[in-house]
Amino acid sequence: QLAASVGMGGWGFFAQFSVAIAEAEFGFEERARQRLAVLEARIPPSFNPPGRAVLWATLGDTVRAQELLDRALEESPTSTFLLTNDAPRVRAAIAMAEGRPEDAVDELRATRFERSSIDIPYERGAALLAAGRPEEALAEFQKVIDWIGIAVADSRVALARVGKARAYVAMGDTESARDAYLDFLDFWSGADEDIPLLQKARSEYEALPGVRG
DSSP states (O other), X not given: OHHHHTOSOHHHHHHHHHHXXXXXXXXXXXXXXXXXXXXXXXXXXXSOHHHHHHHHHHTTOHHHHHHHHHXXXXXXXXXXXXXXXXXXXXXXXXXXXXXXXXXHHHHHHTOSOGGGOSHHHHHHHHHHHHTTOHHHXXXXXXXXXXXXXXXXXXXXXXXXXXXHHHHHHHHTXXXXXXXXXXXXXXXXXXXXXXXXXXXXXXXXXXXXXXXOO
């Protein structure tokens, strides 16, 4: 069924790729891995190599991510967007997968096009939080939450709300953490209960001092 669903050309590939991203970010890593593997067998090589590289790195396959980045750089060695936005994102994703969050922060500091999407501030926030810099992470997550427009439906708006709560926990601000978790749980009040991210966030909230499960 999945194989058939991706045999529909560019928009079909894009839709399935977007689903794979959401699956990976919401905790369904194996589903995302299977979906992406099917896509890789059917999509043209020119279909968003940097985006595929970021997703493969997120799923732990840093070798394939690096291969896709190398191919993109070979094919478009003078692309300003690739050199100053996509390539740093891929390298940062690889660094995060390899447990090097400070290197990820350094890579994302070099980007130039972050105002064009919420990816950079979210990814920078995640890297800063993993690097033990929650105050800076909080500011990046807030940029995502405050984004105006169609991005309100982006999966990373939800992820940023969880990131904000976790940043407050890391800062030792339990009251703000409770409020941030409740904000996320309200934001996702209609979400399916089996989503790992939702379950984990609720568990983290209930583990806070003064919260009764």
